[in-house]
Amino acid sequence: MASEAPKSSLSLLKRFIGEALSHRRTLVIVILSIIGSALAVLAPPYILSVAIDRYIVPGNYDRFWVIALLYLCALIAQWFFATLQTFYIEVFGQKVLRDLRARLHEKVLRSSLAFFKNQSTGDLVSRIINDTGIVNDVLVSGLLGGLGSLLSLVGIIVAMLLLDVRLTLVTLTSVPLMILVAYYFGGKMRRAYRETRQKIAKISSVVEESVAGVETIRAFGREAEVEREFSRVSRDTIKAYLRVAVYMGLFWPLMNITSLLSVVFVIAYGGYLAYQGAVSVGVVVAFIQYAQRFRGPINNVVSMYDSLQSALAALERIYEVLDDENVEDYRGIHFNKLGGEIKFDNVWFEYERGRPVLKGINLHIPPASKIAVVGRTGAGKTTIANLIMRFYDPTEGRILYDGIDGREISRKSLRRKVGYVPQETYLFPGTIMENILMANPEASEEDVIRVCRQLGVHEFIMRLPKGYETSAGEAGKLLSVGERQLISLARALLKDPDIVILDEALSSVDPKTERLVQDAMLKLMEGRTSIIIAHRLGITRFADKVVVVDNGKIVEEGPPEELLARKGHFYRLYTSQMGEA
Numbered sequence: 001m002a003s004e005a006p007k008s009s010l011s012l013l014k015r016f017i018g019e020a021l022s023h024r025r026t027l028v029i030v031i032l033s034i035i036g037s038a039l040a041v042l043a044p045p046y047i048l049s050v051a052i053d054r055y056i057v058p059g060n061y062d063r064f065w066v067i068a069l070l071y072l073c074a075l076i077a078q079w080f081f082a083t084l085q086t087f088y089i090e091v092f093g094q095k096v097l098r099d100l101r102a103r104l105h106e107k108v109l110r111s112s113l114a115f116f117k118n119q120s121t122g123d124l125v126s127r128i129i130n131d132t133g134i135v136n137d138v139l140v141s142g143l144l145g146g147l148g149s150l151l152s153l154v155g156i157i158v159a160m161l162l163l164d165v166r167l168t169l170v171t172l173t174s175v176p177l178m179i180l181v182a183y184y185f186g187g188k189m190r191r192a193y194r195e196t197r198q199k200i201a202k203i204s205s206v207v208e209e210s211v212a213g214v215e216t217i218r219a220f221g222r223e224a225e226v227e228r229e230f231s232r233v234s235r236d237t238i239k240a241y242l243r244v245a246v247y248m249g250l251f252w253p254l255m256n257i258t259s260l261l262s263v264v265f266v267i268a269y270g271g272y273l274a275y276q277g278a279v280s281v282g283v284v285v286a287f288i289q290y291a292q293r294f295r296g297p298i299n300n301v302v303s304m305y306d307s308l309q310s311a312l313a314a315l316e317r318i319y320e321v322l323d324d325e326n327v328e329d330y331r332g333i334h335f336n337k338l339g340g341e342i343k344f345d346n347v348w349f350e351y352e353r354g355r356p357v358l359k360g361i362n363l364h365i366p367p368a369s370k371i372a373v374v375g376r377t378g379a380g381k382t383t384i385a386n387l388i389m390r391f392y393d394p395t396e397g398r399i400l401y402d403g404i405d406g407r408e409i410s411r412k413s414l415r416r417k418v419g420y421v422p423q424e425t426y427l428f429p430g431t432i433m434e435n436i437l438m439a440n441p442e443a444s445e446e447d448v449i450r451v452c453r454q455l456g457v458h459e460f461i462m463r464l465p466k467g468y469e470t471s472a473g474e475a476g477k478l479l480s481v482g483e484r485q486l487i488s489l490a491r492a493l494l495k496d497p498d499i500v501i502l503d504e505a506l507s508s509v510d511p512k513t514e515r516l517v518q519d520a521m522l523k524l525m526e527g528r529t530s531i532i533i534a535h536r537l538g539i540t541r542f543a544d545k546v547v548v549v550d551n552g553k554i555v556e557e558g559p560p561e562e563l564l565a566r567k568g569h570f571y572r573l574y575t576s577q578m579g580e581a
């Protein structure tokens with residue numbers, strides 16, 4: 001394992017660089033500005049030494065303005081290239097970041113539901129936002145900045161060697177010490193800083209939980225505990241910040257002092273050499289300036305090395321998502337219209353290997369018939385709906401639509417013709433109108449109103465503060481589960497589907513809304529193949545056939561009145577629910 005790590009880090013980096021190279025033009029500007037910047041840093045000390053040796057010391061001020069102007073130009077060039085470098089590294093980094101995030105986001109949208117089973121939302125969001133951010137900071141800004149720093153260091157050393165070898169060696173004596181300080185204290189500072197970010201995240205999550213769970217906290221009288229938890233996290237945060245302050249306070253002054261050590265050596269030894277006439281005063285001044293220019297680049301290079309490991313780990317998490325093979329395939333036969341016949345042919349299904357949830361389902365649903373699927377919680381009812389939508393494909397067996405195996409039909413085309421009303425309606429940010437319109441991009445606002453009138457939902461929507469223009473966020477707080485399901489029903493009808501799947505949520509609905517939802521459901525089902533996952537068994541009286549699922553198998557099927565008369569599974573479910581009611 002240990003010997004594999006560097007190789008895989010290298011291949012990760014290689015892949016990343018290969019992908020980043022798609023923005024070659026920006027990268028060329030970055031490299032040119034880095035080279036320009038490294039050269040520009042070298043010029044001012046050298047020009048200063050010439051000014052001192054040729055003009056100031058001999059007292060020759062003839063055309064001194066030329067050298068002064070040159071010095072000014074060198075400073076301007078230094079400023080110009082540094083700005084250019086910072087800006088274009090950011091441009092390049094943002095382009096790479098945008099690509100990565102877009103690919104990850106697209107991947108999430110295209111992944112099959114099996115992919116989400118092993119992912120928590122928080123973790124996935126963190127990979128798309130934080131990990132890509134770390135990769136940009138370290139592998140783009142850090143690496144390119146580090147490259148610039150390395151170039152500056154090499155440039156400074158070469159310039160010094162050209163001026164005087166002895167003084168160069170004296171200047172370099174404090175470099176190992178500087179590396180040590182940068183590595184030891186710089187590392188500690190960065191780790192402490194990372195900790196502050198974690199603590200802030202922790203505070204946010206405590207606040208978030210307090211807001212989200214305010215009712216539960218009050219109901220169970222947990223206010224004092226939650227407050228204590230908040231104070232504890234706050235104290236930890238302060239400690240983390242103070243630790244950063246201590247290391248910051250130590251780090252930069254220490255780096256300054258170590259770099260000044262070189263200056264002291266240069267002044268002492270250079271002064272001695274100058275006194276002996278072995279070097280000029282200008283050269284000594286140039287060395288003093290070069291010695292002070294070491295600090296920044298050394299810190300950059302060391303810190304880059306230090307953060308590389310965490311960036312590689314982030315990169316690995318990103319590629320893990322990008323390389324996941326659970327992707328939905330949209331190829332296959334396209335339909336403009338489905339006949340509506342569905343047939344389950346010995347369908348087995350497992351979410352997890354070796355744990356079948358559906359065990360050999362055989363079911364024939366004729367066109368335009370209404371089937372109610374009932375059963376205890378966890379029996380496999382929603383799984384049947386998931387398979388009809390092709391959110392998953394059967395592990396064994398086939399589902400035939402008008403006699404064609406579902407695997408051969410394009411998922412997109414199939415879903416366009418299936419109206420799915422899930423148990424919980426998700427409302428996107430935007431208005432109620434936009435939320436219904438999203439079901440069918442070709443529909444107009446008039447179509448939405450027509451559909452809502454048809455379902456008997458129009459009056460209810462008009463009673464909302466701004467009618468169809470009420471924002472979903474506002475409505476989210478105002479609407480009950482049943483009312484949300486009404487919006488979901490309107491969405492389904494707007495698609496004019498050939499097949500309807502209803503996961504009814506009537507159990508948590510008041511009688512008045514229940515009536516409204518039920519009527520809307522019946523209107524949606526009219527003339528369409530319909531599968532109702534029924535939690536309230538009252539609705540089964542509208543079904544042509546009831547299918548009782550238990551432990552992944554169909555244990556009973558037939559018209560509702562026949563099943564009731566038979567006094568089997570359905571009868572027992574029905575009477576126990578009526579008893580509860």
Ligand SMILES: Nc1ncnc2c1ncn2[C@@H]1O[C@H](COP(=O)(O)OP(=O)(O)OP(=O)(O)O)[C@@H](O)[C@H]1O
Binds near residue numbers: 351375378380382384
């Ligand atoms: N994504 C999943 N990964 C693993 N197991 C799952 C997943 N979804 C459902 N299951 C399991 O599959 C079984 C059937 O679940 P399903 O949701 O189909 O039941 P259900 O009959 O619709 O239940 P309910 O009436 O509570 O909605 C359950 O044991 C459940 O724990």
